[in-house]
Amino acid sequence: MNRTNPPAEEPHPAPPAVAKPAEPTRQERRLTGIAVSPGVAIGPVFGAIEPPAVVVRTRIHASDSGAETSRLEAAIAQSRKQLLKLRARLGVLPEDSQAEIAPLLDAYLQMVGPSRLVRGAKKRITEGLVSAETAVFDESEAIAELIQSMPAEDDDRAGRRRRAEEVREIGRRLIRNLTRAPFRSFTALPAGAVLVAEFLRPADAALLDPAKLAGVATDEGGADGHTAVMLRALGVPTVLGVPGLSEATRPGDLVIVNGTAGTVIIHPSPATLATARRAVIAFAREQQRLAKLRRLPAITEDGEEVDLQANLELPAELPLVAQAGAAGIGLLRSEFLFMNRETLPDEAAQYETYRSVVEAMAGDPVTIRVLDWGGEKDIEALQTEGIVPVTTDPNPALGLRGIRLLLRHPELFETQLAAILRSSAHGPVRVLLPMVSTTAEIRETRDIYERVARRLRRRGERIAEKLPPLGIMIETPGAALSADALALEADFFAIGTNDLTMYTLAVDRADSDVAHLYDPLHPAVLRLVQFATEAALRMRMPVSVCGEMAANPRLTKLLLGLGLRSFSMNAAAVPRVKQAVRNTNIDDCARFARKVMEQTDPAAIRQLVLGAAS
Ligand code: PEP
Numbered sequence: 001m002n003r004t005n006p007p008a009e010e011p012h013p014a015p016p017a018v019a020k021p022a023e024p025t026r027q028e029r030r031l032t033g034i035a036v037s038p039g040v041a042i043g044p045v046f047g048a049i050e051p052p053a054v055v056v057r058t059r060i061h062a063s064d065s066g067a068e069t070s071r072l073e074a075a076i077a078q079s080r081k082q083l084l085k086l087r088a089r090l091g092v093l094p095e096d097s098q099a100e101i102a103p104l105l106d107a108y109l110q111m112v113g114p115s116r117l118v119r120g121a122k123k124r125i126t127e128g129l130v131s132a133e134t135a136v137f138d139e140s141e142a143i144a145e146l147i148q149s150m151p152a153e154d155d156d157r158a159g160r161r162r163r164a165e166e167v168r169e170i171g172r173r174l175i176r177n178l179t180r181a182p183f184r185s186f187t188a189l190p191a192g193a194v195l196v197a198e199f200l201r202p203a204d205a206a207l208l209d210p211a212k213l214a215g216v217a218t219d220e221g222g223a224d225g226h227t228a229v230m231l232r233a234l235g236v237p238t239v240l241g242v243p244g245l246s247e248a249t250r251p252g253d254l255v256i257v258n259g260t261a262g263t264v265i266i267h268p269s270p271a272t273l274a275t276a277r278r279a280v281i282a283f284a285r286e287q288q289r290l291a292k293l294r295r296l297p298a299i300t301e302d303g304e305e306v307d308l309q310a311n312l313e314l315p316a317e318l319p320l321v322a323q324a325g326a327a328g329i330g331l332l333r334s335e336f337l338f339m340n341r342e343t344l345p346d347e348a349a350q351y352e353t354y355r356s357v358v359e360a361m362a363g364d365p366v367t368i369r370v371l372d373w374g375g376e377k378d379i380e381a382l383q384t385e386g387i388v389p390v391t392t393d394p395n396p397a398l399g400l401r402g403i404r405l406l407l408r409h410p411e412l413f414e415t416q417l418a419a420i421l422r423s424s425a426h427g428p429v430r431v432l433l434p435m436v437s438t439t440a441e442i443r444e445t446r447d448i449y450e451r452v453a454r455r456l457r458r459r460g461e462r463i464a465e466k467l468p469p470l471g472i473m474i475e476t477p478g479a480a481l482s483a484d485a486l487a488l489e490a491d492f493f494a495i496g497t498n499d500l501t502m503y504t505l506a507v508d509r510a511d512s513d514v515a516h517l518y519d520p521l522h523p524a525v526l527r528l529v530q531f532a533t534e535a536a537l538r539m540r541m542p543v544s545v546c547g548e549m550a551a552n553p554r555l556t557k558l559l560l561g562l563g564l565r566s567f568s569m570n571a572a573a574v575p576r577v578k579q580a581v582r583n584t585n586i587d588d589c590a591r592f593a594r595k596v597m598e599q600t601d602p603a604a605i606r607q608l609v610l611g612a613a614s
Pocket residue numbers: 226229331333372475495496497498499500546547548
């Protein structure tokens with residue numbers, strides 16, 4: 001847009017405080033969500049619920065006022081959607097909690113309707129010729145000040161202050177949605193705190209320091225979304241998808257996050273606290289016991305070797321990989337390299353990172369997946385550099401994701417392939433392509449791959465003599481069902497059961513509203529896993545599972561029975577899965593898998609596999 005910035009005045013930070021309902025009772029309150037990362041955390045709530053929105057005061061040309069109004073309308077629609085979602089989920093809370101939170105959300109919803117705030121902000125854009133952010137900030141401040149300056153009885157002063165704060169809060173929400181606040185800072189997070197937020201993006205999770213953080217709990221999020229995957233990888237006790245959480249807690253409140261049970265307890269009683277402390281000790285003991293498995297081989301009772309590798313989302317996890325006794329990195333998700341920065345990493349920066357991981361693995365294989373942008377993985381630098389549009393794609397999971405984006409932007413792709421190829425001089429490396437659905441995508445990639453290798457050799461760079469294998473993720477039903485054809489072009493398969501489940505069942509993996517429908521044990525998903533595995537085995541081609549299914553020891557028997565012998569998972573899960581491998585034999589697994597695959601009812605499968613009704 002042709003927006004001019006003439007009088008870019010001082011950045012104007014909107015006040016960071018967050019409007020809250022009247023002081024809630026300090027009685028113990030138990031909320032339930034999705035158990036995402038095991039362990040129990042006890043600590044005070046960290047109050048940086050949302051980053052303060054920074055408004056750079058900007059003037060616009062009259063000809064841009066239409067576009068600016070449209071931006072405001074889009075932010076209003078998005079805010080409305082967020083609030084409606086929070087409101088809809090209150091139903092599961094006890095009545096007294098609902099009675100406390102619902103009126104506040106209703107007041108917010110009214111303000112993003114045909115309200116004075118919205119009318120006033122639009123008028124400021126068209127008549128005052130200021131940017132939408134400036135208009136929202138000025139209008140919400142003006143209304144808040146007016147409310148506070150109105151003559152009133154003394155006892156109404158607190159009420160007026162609260163109403164003024166509500167207007168400011170909705171202004172902040174609109175501004176956050178307008179500016180798509182780039183990334184949060186967690187530097188002020190005190191050691192031992194529990195991070196509570198309405199929503200955490202994968203890019204936010206990438207900034208967390210697991211050594212400082214006790215636990216995480218959010219209102220939104222699903223069991224296998226990327227945020228969940230990252231928190232699990234960091235080994236931080238986490239519960240996501242807890243309705244009403246951020247409105248029910250205040251900074252400093254003592255909470256217990258039980259990532260194994262999926263509960264959050266606010267203001268625990270002394271008895272509850274004592275139980276939680278015992279659970280923390282028991283969990284630590286269990287971890288110590290599992291650590292003893294580190295040096296034992298992953299081998300079944302009848303001598304079948306199983307390959308257990310680790311997924312890596314952040315370099316911070318490398319020490320955990322070593323501790324877990326993983327036999328390599330089966331999935332290095334390279335997105336972290338691109339997140340939380342203004343510009344894209346160049347070949348040298350990427351090479352340094354890949355090389356350090358390859359060297360740290362000291363001869364164990366490292367499977368590096370090329371950038372998988374799309375879905376919920378927002379990467380600002382790709383927007384700044386004009387590679388992906390700033391507008392919200394209505395169907396991001398079905399859009400220009402993974403390999404599709406890379407093939408559209410060969411320069412981005414070639415830079416990453418060059419960096420990976422150079423790292424192959426330092427140890428065994430494999431290259432993995434995300435979201436492949438056609439053989440043409442593999443062929444096109446192989447041409448680029450070989451061209452990049454030739455160019456590097458001409459440049460005198462050291463790369464592995466034999467080009468590293470080029471494999472693909474099997475993570476869409478289309479890819480699974482054409483696995484026999486894809487196997488003719490790819491060097492290996494990595495089955496991504498997270499996206500495979502999402503796309504097969506048309507259920508967003510990160511959406512708490514449909515979390516109850518997200519079921520990797522649905523027969524449709526299992527049949528696709530079986531079909532793809534058999535296609536690979538017929539070709540004698542390596543095949544692994546690197547989705548979250550691989551990390552669940554209760555599924556190990558089934559996956560072994562389907563013929564799989566290679567799994568990659570968050571490092572913390574390796575010992576438990578190793579234990580499951582060591583306690584089974586392949587004949588049993590095969591018989592068990594046949595029995596499971598005869599079932600058509602997901603509930604019956606859950607009963608068989610998990611020993612629990614769904
Ligand atoms: C998957 O989809 O299962 C997978 C491993 O990839 P990601 O979770 O990064 O989408």
